[in-house]
Amino acid sequence: MPVFVYHIISLSSWLLILDSTNGSHKKIVVVLPSLFFIMQKNRLTLYIFIALVVGVITGYVYNVRVINDFNNKITAAEVNIKAIDSRMVKLTDTTTTAYTSLKTERAAEVKIRKVNDTIREDKVSYFNVLSDVFLRLIKMIIAPLVFTTLVVGVAKVGDIKAVGRIGGRTLAWFLIASLISLLLGMVLVNLFEPGKAMHLMLPDSNISTGIKAASLSLKDFIGHVFPKSIFEAMANNEILQIVVFALFFGVATAAIGEKGEIVIKAMDAIAHVIFKITGYVIKLAPLAVFGAIAAIVAKQGLGILSTYAIFIGEFYFALLLLWAIIILAGFVVLRKRVFTLLSSIKDAILIAFGTSTSEAAYPKVLLEMERFGCSNKIVSFVLPLGYSFNLTGSMMYMTFALLFLAQSYSMHLSLAHQLSMLLVLMLTSKGVAGVPRAALVVIAGTMAMFNIPEAGLGLLIGIDPILDMGRSATNVLGNAIATGVVSKWEGELE
Numbered sequence: 001m002p003v004f005v006y007h008i009i010s011l012s013s014w015l016l017i018l019d020s021t022n023g024s025h026k027k028i029v030v031v032l033p034s035l036f037f038i039m040q041k042n043r044l045t046l047y048i049f050i051a052l053v054v055g056v057i058t059g060y061v062y063n064v065r066v067i068n069d070f071n072n073k074i075t076a077a078e079v080n081i082k083a084i085d086s087r088m089v090k091l092t093d094t095t096t097t098a099y100t101s102l103k104t105e106r107a108a109e110v111k112i113r114k115v116n117d118t119i120r121e122d123k124v125s126y127f128n129v130l131s132d133v134f135l136r137l138i139k140m141i142i143a144p145l146v147f148t149t150l151v152v153g154v155a156k157v158g159d160i161k162a163v164g165r166i167g168g169r170t171l172a173w174f175l176i177a178s179l180i181s182l183l184l185g186m187v188l189v190n191l192f193e194p195g196k197a198m199h200l201m202l203p204d205s206n207i208s209t210g211i212k213a214a215s216l217s218l219k220d221f222i223g224h225v226f227p228k229s230i231f232e233a234m235a236n237n238e239i240l241q242i243v244v245f246a247l248f249f250g251v252a253t254a255a256i257g258e259k260g261e262i263v264i265k266a267m268d269a270i271a272h273v274i275f276k277i278t279g280y281v282i283k284l285a286p287l288a289v290f291g292a293i294a295a296i297v298a299k300q301g302l303g304i305l306s307t308y309a310i311f312i313g314e315f316y317f318a319l320l321l322l323w324a325i326i327i328l329a330g331f332v333v334l335r336k337r338v339f340t341l342l343s344s345i346k347d348a349i350l351i352a353f354g355t356s357t358s359e360a361a362y363p364k365v366l367l368e369m370e371r372f373g374c375s376n377k378i379v380s381f382v383l384p385l386g387y388s389f390n391l392t393g394s395m396m397y398m399t400f401a402l403l404f405l406a407q408s409y410s411m412h413l414s415l416a417h418q419l420s421m422l423l424v425l426m427l428t429s430k431g432v433a434g435v436p437r438a439a440l441v442v443i444a445g446t447m448a449m450f451n452i453p454e455a456g457l458g459l460l461i462g463i464d465p466i467l468d469m470g471r472s473a474t475n476v477l478g479n480a481i482a483t484g485v486v487s488k489w490e491g492e493l494e
Helices: 003-016 023-092 097-157 160-192 194-198 218-225 230-235 238-254 260-280 287-302 305-307 309-334 337-342 345-354 359-370 374-387 392-408 414-433 438-452 454-461 464-488
Strands: none
Touching: 003 305, 003 309, 023 097, 023 287, 023 345, 097 160, 097 230, 097 260, 097 287, 097 345, 097 359, 160 238, 160 260, 160 309, 160 374, 160 392, 160 414, 160 464, 194 309, 194 359, 194 392, 218 238, 230 309, 238 260, 238 374, 260 287, 260 359, 260 454, 287 345, 305 309, 305 345, 305 414, 309 337, 309 392, 309 464, 337 359, 337 464, 345 359, 359 374, 359 464, 374 464, 392 438, 392 454, 414 438, 438 454, 454 464
């Protein structure tokens, strides 16, 4: 935005407050920029909502007319595999002709399932192109955006003690939020017991889930935190590593005094350029949401909702409770302004929900939090940390899903086991920041520790994109509220 236009809008807002009782003429003049801005925001929200609805309808039609035959063949093959497995278990002698024949039949059914699954993926890939392009563009700007804004923010803070104080308050909020999320998931899944009501046939233990388990390793955790190359960290979008380097860079920039002013101005200018690029990219959000939703519904069909209705419904009810707790916590600090904050980030929440990734909403949240009145140095510091340490929706899903699987296998886990699971998840979830499908990765690594068969992941993989929509939106809400709260604590909220 040109400087003179910015001053006109700022002056108009100031006059609106000053002359609110001096007649209607000035009011009409000064309200116009604000109305235009609100219309622009609501228009994007409307387009995203329309994209969600149209995506569901398009995906359903495509599923019925194109994908349904392949789904039927996949389902039939899985039923036949189950039947063959039950017959093979009854045969004690594996050298007989009957056992060999069953093994051959099973291999043929597995091949049918694999072939049809590949064809189905190819058919759906047309929709995925739209969301893939958007997500690639978002990932293109995240690394430079995090680096430049955080360097400027830390350099403006200047005092390393202030950085430490802000970081301490931020991490304390994140720790409490994570514990509440995990505990809420544990309590509700024990209350609802969705696994006992499912009565589903468990997938074959020989089926590969395609999910690599995350092991609890101090070495791996350190590798995710401390970069060996900032360029490698940026190339891989390792946000936590970028944050660590940016902290060092920002503190050092502030320490060299006047010479550092040049660097700060350059970084600030680059950040504004990236914000402009962000504005261009966000305009593609409705197309990305349409493609992502259409792909999910086209592949799974609406039938997946009825099959897993109990689990999906109870999980989303748990998310609503978590939202209520997060908003209530924000209200305690921000008072009525928390509702203004919710209105500001609604587009970002819809983007995260539609694309099933909170990362896609990061640039939008960054912009909206500054417009809300949060200090740039707080926003650029808290948000990147939140994307590694404050994924509240994902945290709750982990305990909810793990105990759901245990219930599906009729396994009883004592309170002591569940609490130890909670503590394990607190650690392992921090070690896989930036890993694709991180929630499933953490679940896969934790299952073995509590003797839950890995084959149970098959129950989650099919509906994971649907669940990921809700937890991604929750992650965005949690990080936005945390940013507003820390800004208020620091006296940096306008």
